[in-house]
Amino acid sequence: MLELSNKTNLLEQKIYKYDLQDVADPNLYRDIYSYDSVPKVAFNHRRVPMGMPEEIWITDTSLRDGQQSVEPYTVKQIVDLYKLMSKLGGPYGIIRQTEFFVYSKKDREAIQKCQELGLKFPEITTWIRASKEDFKLVKDLGIRETGILVSCSDYHIFKKLKKSRKEVLDMYLAAVAEAFEAGVMPRCHLEDITRADFYGFVVPFVNELMKMSKDAGIPVKIRACDTMGYGVPYPEVALPRSVPGIIYGLQHYSDVPSEMLEWHGHNDFYKAVANASTAWLYGACAVNCSLLGIGERTGNIPLEAMIMEYASLRGSLDGMDTTAITEIAEYFKNEMGYDIPAMTPFVGRNFNVTRAGIHADGLLKDEEIYNIFDTQKILNRPASVSIGKASGLAGIAYWINTNYHLSADDALDKKDPLIIKLKEWVDAEYEDGRQTALSNFELETKIEELSNGKFKRI
DSSP states (O other), X not given: OXXXXXXXOSXXXXXXXXXXOOOSSOOOOXXXXXXXXXXXXXXXXXXXXXXXXXXXXXXXXXXXXXXGGSSOOOHHXXXXXXXXXXXXXXXXXXXXXXXXXXXXXXXXHHHHHHHHTTOOSSEEEEEEOSSHHHHHHHHHTTOOEXXXXXXXXXXXXXXXSOOOXXXXXXXXXXXXXXXXXXXXXXXXXXXXXXXXXXXXXXXXXXXXXXXXXHXXXXXXXXXEEETTSOOBOOTTBOTTSBHHHXXXXXXXXXXXXXXXXXXXXXXXXXXXXXXXXXXXXXXXXEEEEBGGGOOSTTOXXXXXHHHHHHHHHHSSOTTOOTHHHHHXXXXXXXXXXXXXXXXXXXXSTTTTEEOSHHHHHHHHHOGXXXXXXXXXXXXXXXXXXXXXXTOOHHHHHHHHHHHTTOOTTTOOOTTSHHHHHHHHHXXXXXXXXXXXXXXXXXXXXXXXXXXXXXXXXX
């Protein structure tokens, strides 16, 4: 059978219809996942076409997946983060949605206070258990979309749920039917898709979801969850680890529209950002992230990283206010007591600090030599240098002015007595045989002493 594809505008064969394979024993892909060794990356040299959608966007799970990994946020913190996300995402909703819990009184109070702000973006969605009572709760809160867990690998089907594929399929479809009955749009979280039998379970299951969606006239969103971070972005990689293969397959064999397709990844193997970008490139409109990458185990896809990926791929920020990234980082540190590793890109204290003496000299002459972009303009974070053996009075003054965020009126010049005293102390450190750069802690402690407490340690 030939059909004209509304995606490629080409005649394509539509003969590949996959039925559920209700196997007696689980397919655990032991040749790839042997557990007592590092997972293997297998290639089959099959390429799928790249096809980025006309629109791409970000969804957020900071208040759901992210919050599960830290101390629970207060209502005020949730509302403040929601407002900062709205500012960051801009008027066109590049940060399109964020998901909430709904079970406690605090959860529902936070939702209500965020709703009262009247912000268009990010849209408030939820994550619930797949029960009739929970769907009614979402409906009563005035929320149109909710996530439900539909684990899809045999690790979960056979080992956790202790059921057959057919039993699990029927259970999931019944849950979606209850969402339809409640008038709620379901977002199906296909947990552990990078260890799932793609053609034996995933595609037949999603085919049934798309059929139910069409019959009910209610969209169903598919979130492909790389729960353990096993996905790889390389072309010609074999399933189940192939991110291009998963995204292409869900579109081509299950007819999932790009706007209903979302990627959710973890960073266990340092591939979260690359995998998310690959999902965009191969046809998913949405990638699901969390602020600062906070999430289960090694974390989720860092939302701020995908802001930069968006700008790189699209050539524009499309209204996003990236200075909010710095505000978010400062909020996590100052209001929530969260310790951001100093070298974390875009948000860490030292991400744009030059340490090597010869590099610092170049930075002071022209910061473009050693700074990734205009971090002052884009992130409201001026480039900085560390203090070492070759740091002169000007370098020390530059460090103090940037480290303490001194305005032009308050900035110290190299003739200031504090700068001169600190330079004498730095010189003495290196005359005594020191080789390494001075840490922020050391410098701030000494500055607090020399300034008689005017400059407190940060």
